[in-house]
Amino acid sequence: MASKFVWYELMTSDAPGAESFYRDVVGWSARDAGMTNLKYTLLLVGEIPVAGLMQCPPDVPQGQGGPGWLGYVGVADVDATLAQAQKLGASVHRAPTDIPGVGRFAVLADPQGAVFALFKPNGASTPPAPMTPGTIGWHELHAADAEKAFAFYSALFGWQRTQAIDMGPLGIYQVFGDESAPMGFGGMFNKPAEEAQPYWLYYFAVADIDAAAARVTASGGIVRREPQQVPGGAWIIQGQDPQGATFALVGMRRNGSA
Known part of the structure; x- marks a missing residue:
């Protein structure tokens, strides 16, 4: 079975403000993780943690140049996977590090500069059912060269092509998944020219x-792409939180509009 994203983390310039925003918009509850040397907030669906939030230290640059979300891919061996990623052209942002009682992680960038992380948890967990409000419903790579990017991630994580969607001027949107997710759990495409990285x-x-x-606009965020229907019937928006982190939402349209 292919490796999948298992955790998500927001590094932000205003942790209390970001927590309030995502509580309002996504519906997450929050609680302190109880770390002795770090203020880390868990974001939860019911009682199940699905993401984390922390204040970015002023002397630590963000992978995207500002507040942003980081996705963690679950692997059996962080060190071995990181070594393989480097052979495939990745660069290391943070060497493998242990979080006492939690697991081991490393942060890296793919050969084109997109930042992600590797994670080996200490124990197993049961995530909420897919597409439950508050879960992460899709993962999308805005790549410089989607074909080369897919080759990298496929070799590293075992992701498989599922379907290719022709988006006209934007080119091909390559959906990827594995045997447990034949319809896919993410996609990648060549980013628009106006996106710098x-x-x-x-x-x-x-x-x-x-x-x-x-709720995004009422809570101080920006809707950068208005509701748009995607294959399968769901609707999406893309937005920016008040601190500048980019995110997206996926759900159904309940007001009867087509």
Whole structure:
């Protein structure tokens, strides 16, 4: 079975403000992780943690040049996977590090500069059902060269091509998955020219896309792409939180609009 994203983390310039925003928009609850040397907030669906949030130290540069979301891919051996990634052209942002009682992780960038992380948890967990509001419903790579990017991630994680969607001027949108997710759990494409750097975009599931879009603006964020229907019937928006981190939402349209 292929490796999948298992954790998500927001590094932000205003942790209390970001927590309030995502509580309002996504519906997450929050609690302190109880770390002795670090203020780290867990974001939860019910009682299940699905993401984390922390203040970016002023002397630590962000992978994207500002506040941003980081996705962690679960692997059996962080050190071995990192070594393989380097052979495939990745660069290391943070060497393998242990989090006492939690697991081991490393942060890296793919050969085109998109930042992600590797994670080996100490124990198993049961995530909420897919597309439950508050879960992460899709993973999207805005690549400089999607074909080369797919070759990298396929070799590293065992991701498989599922379907290719022709987006006209934007080119081919390559959906990827594995035997457990034949319809895919993410996609990648050649980023628009106005996007300066390749990056991963994460889609948070909501029950009503229009109501969620209204909450984004009401809570001080920006809707950068209005509700748009995607194959399968779901609707998406892309947005920016008040601190500048890019995110996306996915859900159904409940107001009867087509």
